[in-house]
Amino acid sequence: MQRVKSLLTPTLLVARHQTAGRGRAGRTWLSTPDGVLTFSLAWEFPAGAQSMMGLPLAVGVAIAERLLQLGVPVQLKWPNDILRNGKKLAGILVESQAGQTQSSWAVIGIGLNLSVPAELEREIGQEVADAAWLAQMDRNQLLAQLLQALQVALTEFSLQGFSAFVERWNRLHAHTQQTVVIMEQGEVLHQGIALGVDALGCLLLQTEQGEQRIHSGDVSLRPL
Template identity: 60%
Template sequence: MNPAAIAALSQSGVAVEVVEETGSTNADLLARAATLSGPLLLVARQQTAGRGRAGRSWLSSSEGSLTFSLAWHFAGGLPRLTGLPLAIGVALADTLERLGVQVGLKWPNDVLRDGDKLAGILIETQAASQGGVWAVIGIGLNLLMPDELEAQIGRSVASLPWLARMDRDELMAALLDGLAGALREFERAGFAAFAARWNLRHAWQGETVTVLDGGTVLHEGSAAGVDDAGRLLLDTPEGRITVLAGDVSLRVKGAE
């Protein structure tokens, strides 16, 4: 990938850097947050220590994955970022749809295709010296999934072989434009502007699900989408409840 080509193809005005290999693009941007003067996209051709939610590893291959992070400054405090991972999911889904791929969304931060995980989102924050916070939005997107990597992951995962044939600079520019546009919309209106679009793509709408935290069952019920704050709506025998937690897994009841 060529950073100058990505920047030229993009309408976002975001600076772009590409590195051959790094441990984690999120960690790299967090380490540089104090020196950043504007939004920055960092793409790694190979990422060796990618991270997912709750400290999990994100495994990827240089040929079959896109791994990148986008640093974005928000003037408000952390409460203003409520629902941001879900908004990023909508941005990815909207962009992929424009490229001819239909996907679903799983609360709080997964993009699914045919029920399998296609992309993951990890957002980390750091206080900004100029006030507000830097949000570092890390994304791993599967394009091709070699058998040996899928065996390492230990479960079926989705891929996008059709998009894998697309010019990578054009694909990255399209994703950057979608993300930058969504972030500007989020700055103006928060997650409420995305809630309806998220619910339209809710992969497990009406399914009986189990909400877990550290392996402990917190709730069971029927998944009913999200509210304007990005909280999961769960219909239980005791009535509808809302769930908002940073380290919660959502699984179809009975699934491994």
């Protein structure tokens, strides 16, 4: 993050072939040179900006809405994935540093599957989604579309925080009213019915003990 501070903002890094992609908690994000669009955007938010907590979800809304406009039917999985037919089409990793009196920073990493060969899917170890329609698009045009959506969303986020995105996120939620479990390091922490997210981006879960607010931290959601 220190090194990011010396970059001009915004800075965009696009990898034709990403060889050490990361997910949350040190998990790996795998790609092939032509099969996955991978890029990172460093963005600075003005001093006194909103809590960074809902930022990964706001980014999900921006990317998902633009993919829908481009004709790809997608939904959101809490907290940070974009699904197509219930399988992961894109992953989002946001690393941020909130400043009180100074500006806040975020590096937003996105991996979007365009055309995933069977060997890569085997390596990932689960079925994933891709989007042949996007794979046919000019790569720079696609990137420009996504960046334009992000620019609008990040400006909105600086002014209003995640509250501007709650309804939009909930409209795209893949698991509304479905029974899900929340896992942490392989252990089930909670089981309940997913209701949607609140104004901070926490998942609202109806459990036998009442409604719980789940902070993303390092927990993962699994549909039952």
